[in-house]
Amino acid sequence: MTITTNASTTVHALVSKLAHERIGSWQSGYLADRPKAVAAVARLRRGAGRPAGQVPDLWDLIDISPLHEARPDGRRLGEIELGRAEEAVHVACTLWAVHQQARSTGMHQRHNRERSRGLGAAVRRLMPPDDIDEPLRKRLVRAGTAPDLIVLAQRLRDIVTLLRGQEARLDYALLAAQLYQWQWPGGPDAVRTAWGRSFHAWRDEQELNAAIPAPTAAPDILDTTTKDAS
Template identity: 55%
Template sequence: MTTTTTTAATDPPPSPPSAHERRQSLGPVGAAADARIRRLQYGYRADITEAVSASARIRRGAGKAAGTVPDLWGMTGMDQLDDATLTGLDVDRAEEALHLALTLWTLHQQGHRDANMHVRGPGLGAAVRRLMPEGELDEPIRKRFVRAGTAQTLDSLAQRLRELVSLLRGDAVPLDYGLLADQLYRWQKRAHRGEIHRAWGRSFHLGGTRRADPAVTDTA
């Protein structure tokens, strides 16, 4: 009897990384988020039942703390981290960052079957800047972005990011969720918040001068 090995339906076809992806590096948390979201995103856009169902289940975890929804155990990317990698990480912070990044992406991607809302490159500030007319500032949107930068707790940051993601979804503006996951991991340690805020602000300003470049990034 001949045994045939098949590839899972939710596996995206292999493709070479873009020039930007080759020069853009992610930490272990960001790489785990990127791997999980790429797989789900491919399946969601292809209307594969398993991926559509998984995305809906993860979306229902928005606003809840990581690990508190048993239905999401094993679905938000922690399984992408091997034991050796976990040894060098704060597991609680990694779990929160992955949970928040994945739930935000599911909110962002919902209803978009013709485009990827997770795209390597555009950081938070650059994505928000693309919501505004070129060369102009939209003050209400800018104030929402500033509020995200002044959040003092992860819960308040998550709420303010959901507000921004809702705007990005409405205009189909993509975001790099791998980069955001790395930044969320570091943001949870107060000593790193300054560098994350500077990165968000810098990418916002660069987004205004390089609006047509989807590879604008906010690597700290």
């Protein structure tokens, strides 16, 4: 069964939304030190790098029921779509748990045009601003050339561990959608391209910020001195 990029776009959105909702709930609870959320993160970590079906302890933790529901157009996901969507959500959630461990701020943060939170940008953030850490870059390349999702998840876990050390945030909803795309014909090439663009987008973001003058406060019309802009 082959699904074109256009045909599966809505599934990408569903996978992304589900990952964001599940991770967002656990993250807020973990940061608030709620015992249930802390325990959930510990359980999720044990599933990192392993197929969803091989971790029975997570079957009742990662609620994927929305994937089984009919969409607004009335169509339910086919078996292949469903299996790949489940795996993508599982990998994203378990990797986030590794990333979030012992961090006091949320490691899942949404990506936008002004704030790149894609995987490539997260890896680039670990490097000096004006230099490329070649061994680190090769880790990203190696992940991008993984032969299957399980190997990819294992290589991403190594990267995520490094991100945790520097508290470099990542959009796990975006990653979940990319992990779903990865599993379809032509998907790995598209995802690798996205990671490469993200890698360079971080530098563009830094240069853009440097080019924008720092805002200065307007003088108070009731004061004869100019207020310190800092």
